[in-house]
Amino acid sequence: xxxxxxxxxxxxxxxxxxxxxxxxxxxxxxxxxxxxxxxxxxxxxxxxxxxxxxxxxxxxxxxxxxxxxxxxxxxxxxxxxxxxxxxxxxxxxxxxxxxxxxxxxxxxxxxxxxxxxxxxxxxxxxxxxxxxxxxxxxx
Amino acid sequence: xxxxxxxxxxxxxxxxxxxxxxxxxxxxxxxxxxxxxxxxxxxxxxxxxxxxxxxxxxxxxxxxxxxxxxxxxxxxxxxxxxxxxxxxxxxxxxxxxxxxxxxxxxxxxxxxxxxxxxxxxxxxxxxxxxxxxxxxxxxxxxxxxxxxxxxxxxxxxxxxx
Numbered sequence: 001x002x003x004x005x006x007x008x009x010x011x012x013x014x015x016x017x018x019x020x021x022x023x024x025x026x027x028x029x030x031x032x033x034x035x036x037x038x039x040x041x042x043x044x045x046x047x048x049x050x051x052x053x054x055x056x057x058x059x060x061x062x063x064x065x066x067x068x069x070x071x072x073x074x075x076x077x078x079x080x081x082x083x084x085x086x087x088x089x090x091x092x093x094x095x096x097x098x099x100x101x102x103x104x105x106x107x108x109x110x111x112x113x114x115x116x117x118x119x120x121x122x123x124x125x126x127x128x129x130x131x132x133x134x135x136x137x138x139x
Numbered sequence: 140x141x142x143x144x145x146x147x148x149x150x151x152x153x154x155x156x157x158x159x160x161x162x163x164x165x166x167x168x169x170x171x172x173x174x175x176x177x178x179x180x181x182x183x184x185x186x187x188x189x190x191x192x193x194x195x196x197x198x199x200x201x202x203x204x205x206x207x208x209x210x211x212x213x214x215x216x217x218x219x220x221x222x223x224x225x226x227x228x229x230x231x232x233x234x235x236x237x238x239x240x241x242x243x244x245x246x247x248x249x250x251x252x253x254x255x256x257x258x259x260x261x262x263x264x265x266x267x268x269x270x271x272x273x274x275x276x277x278x279x280x281x282x283x284x285x286x287x288x289x290x291x292x293x294x295x296x297x298x299x300x
Contacts, residue, residue, distance in 0.1 A: 028278035048269065048296045065278050068255065069286045071232055073297035081232050084287060084295065086273045105269050105296065119270075 005127075005136040007095045016042040016128065016135035020050065020116060021091035022101065024060045032063035036087070038114040042126070042135060045075060046117030049104025050087060057083050057108045072107055082109035089120060095139060208245035208260040214238065218258060234258075239288040250291025257283040269296060 009018050020040045026032030036059065038052050057067050067083035074080055085108075088101035104120050127136040210218075217234050220226065226234065242248075242260045253272040255264040263285055266272035272287060289295050 026278040027274075032278070043298075045298045047299055068273070068276070069231065069235065069284075070288065070295040071235060071293070073294045075298040079232065079294055081228050081235075084269075084273065086270065086277050103270060103274070105273060107296070 004138065006124075006139045007093045007135075007137040009093055009135045011133040011135065018042065018093045018116060018135070019091075020089055020114065022050070022087050022089040022106075024056075024063065024065055024085060024087050024106070026064045029064055032065070034059040034063045034065070040114035040116040042121070042128075043115040043117055044121075046115050047119065048072075048107060048117045049102075049119040050089070050106045051112070051115040051117065052106060052108055053111050053113070054083065054108045055111075056106070060085055067108060072109070080109065082107045084108070092116075092120075092137070095137070097139065205261070208241050210238065210241065210260055214241075235286050235288070236293070239286075243288075243290045248290045252290045253287065253295075254290055255285050255287050257281060257285050259283050 007018070009016060011017075017039055019037065021035070021037045024034040024036070034056075036052070036056055038050075038056075040050065040052075043051075060067055065085055067085040069081060070084050071079050072082045085106055086103060087106035088103055090097055090099075090101040102120060102123070121137075123139070125138040129136060214234065214237055217226070217230060221231075221234075238258060238260055239254075239256055242256050242262055243254070245260070246262050248254055248262065248265065251267075253266050253269055254262050255272060255276050256262050261283075263281060264272060264276050266275060269287075269289075276285065276287075287295055
């Protein structure tokens with residue numbers, strides 16, 4: 001029996017990347033939406049949903065969402081301050097998630113590229129096909 | 140002016156009307172307490188005024204709201220410094236960690252809870268998961284700067300090492 005995958009992405013630089021489209025919503029105001037479109041590396045060591053650069057923070061503040069400061073642990077074990085808020089993922093790659101999307105925790109810090117963590121992948125089946133250099137996701 | 144409505148007791152029998160002429164003058168009867176609406180959360184100040192028949196007494200009660208944890212002078216100095224200039228990332232990290240430790244101990248927060256703490260040490264929200272906590276406080280305006288923390292851990296989230 002052949003598996004039906006919703007999304008197949010080819011590896012780049014020996015890593016799996018996907019383009020993530022989402023939105024930061026202000027629940028206190030109607031119409032307060034800050035969309036974002038970031039390229040993320042799939043990182044199974046990251047326990048939260050999304051990690052992005054800090055420039056997204058100003059987009060959130062425009063719609064009245066003030067990201068909260070906190071501390072996170074990086075892959076090398078060091079503790080660093082970061083900002084966090086809730087975001088809704090609407091599209092992963094070419095796959096569009098049913099509305100209102102997937103609610104995840106978004107962390108913002110520095111100028112590092114995006115990471116998609118285990119919180120975002122917990123509701124789907126993910127296959128890292130090493131020999132074929134492909135990432136396959138079934139939602 | 141007199142009320143014409145007949146007074147009845149528990150059984151429904153009519154009771155004799157109260158003789159209002161024996162009452163105290165109008166200015167001596169009970170007045171509702173005067174309550175000032177607090178301008179900020181830290182400054183809840185209620186000043187009731189309870190006049191009594193024949194003798195006026197002005198009683199003042201000051202309620203400062205729920206108790207706040209004691210922050211040592213070292214922390215308050217950093218907070219004051221933060222009003223004048225932007226704190227460095229290291230200073231702010233240390234400040235968050237110190238306030239979180241004091242606040243979690245003061246409010247007896249159990250390990251594993253995710254909490255939102257103000258820089259005055261007050262826990263403003265708590266939840267069982269990161270997402271629940273952030274959903275509750277997203278877009279809400281607070282009087283003080285609020286940060287999020289994981290009780291029983293030194294970080295909120297991140298990479299598993």
